[in-house]
Amino acid sequence: MMGAVTVVDVAIGPKVGLLPLVSLGPAFAPLVGGWRRTAAIGAIALVLTAGLSVYNDLIGVARGYVSIASVAGVTGAGLVAVATRRRREAELASMRSIAEAAQRVLLKPVPRLAGQLRAAVCYMSAVAEARIGGDLYEVVAAPQGVRVIVGDVQGKGLEAVETAAVVLGAFREAALDEEDLPGLGRRLMRSADRQLEGEKFVTAILAEVRDREVSFLSFGHPAPLLLHGSGSVTLPEPSAYALPLGLGAHGPSEPEPFRAEFLPGDQLLLYTDGVTEARDADGRFYPLAERAHLLKERDPESALEALREDLLQHVGGPLQDDAAMLLLRYR
Structure with a gap:
């Protein structure tokens, strides 16, 4: 110059x-x-x-x-x-x-082995340069079975991180104490109602794997995806959805448990709506069920990475919402 x-x-x-x-x-x-x-x-x-x-x-x-x-x-x-x-x-x-x-405290790395299960997680924050945000996940190998939570906090930024910390702290403690999944759900509901202020809420799904069966509790969260060893895909859903965590003041709404077979060779994917609501340039949502074949990679981490790359390719740019995916499969 x-x-x-x-x-x-x-x-x-x-x-x-x-x-x-x-x-x-x-x-x-x-x-x-x-x-x-x-x-x-x-x-x-x-x-x-x-x-x-x-x-x-x-x-x-x-x-x-x-x-x-x-x-x-x-x-x-x-x-x-x-x-x-x-x-x-x-x-x-x-x-x-x-x-x-803060990331190591809030979103700890999930254990690669939990009982008879392999676990892998993929998290993408919508906030540039951020590693944590409004989505949450955890895997706990409890005496009653392997218990999992995946949730999506209303809002973004530091307030969403604070809300996620409240729910994760309650889950980590209750997952080891409660005898059954409905008891765990009630414990989380009480904790969220006491500690979440204003109109803050969390959609979440709880899962418990034991005896070749998986049980779910859904608090207004997207349906889980089950990829069977035969290659077929199912999206188990409850007969009625409960209110998200933190909205107990709007009326009692205890979720109904629902179950599905989870056999060796099957895979369970829990995710947040940042995955299924990701749009391409034409406004089309990401077809997660049609992309389930990408999870057939031998290594769970590689399977999630393939799904993540396909999701970003579908969007053609940065995500507009936080997105989390947690994959469980038998060893």
Whole structure:
């Protein structure tokens, strides 16, 4: 940039007055470099400005001194900008480390092995650069069986993270204590009604796998997907859906358990509506049931990765909502 200004100024002479444009070099330097690079570019700009002032017979003229002063001033401002940028980068790095610590506490890695089951999870946040958001999941190997929750918090951002923490904390404690799945559901309902304020709510589905059978409780959540060893796909649903967690004040609504066979060779996918409500450029929803064949990869993590890539390809860009998928299969 400074070279182009110099060449044009030499070619056309001092009449146009391009000399102050040399300061564009040190003006843009702080965006991509440190203080050494900014200072070096500023020094080069000062040399060029002084040289062009001599070439254009501007030494001793106010216009020449103003040009040199403007380059020096922009260089000084650039050095201040570099210091400010470095300080903010350090603050951002500190905040990211705190966010990663929060992630490890809130959304712990699910156990790869839970009883006779293999588990894998995929989470995609709709917030740029975020690793946690409004979706939640957990797998607990309890004495009564393997218990799972997948949920979707109303809203986004930090408030959604706080609500997710409330529900996950209650589930992790109750999953080891309650004798049956309906008791676990009632415990979560009481905890959510006590701790969630205002109109906050969480759609969620609970699952319990034992004795080659899976039981569900749905709090207004999308139906689970069962991929059978034969290749057929079913979406078990309750006879009636209950209100989401946290809306107990609007009337009692205890969910009805529903069950399905879960045999060796079968796979169970629990997900949030960020998956099924993802739209392509023509506004068509993601056809999850039609893409269930992608889960036939031998490794559960690879199977979810294939499904994730297909989902992003369908959308053709970033997701507009958080999306979580949790896959269970027999070892």
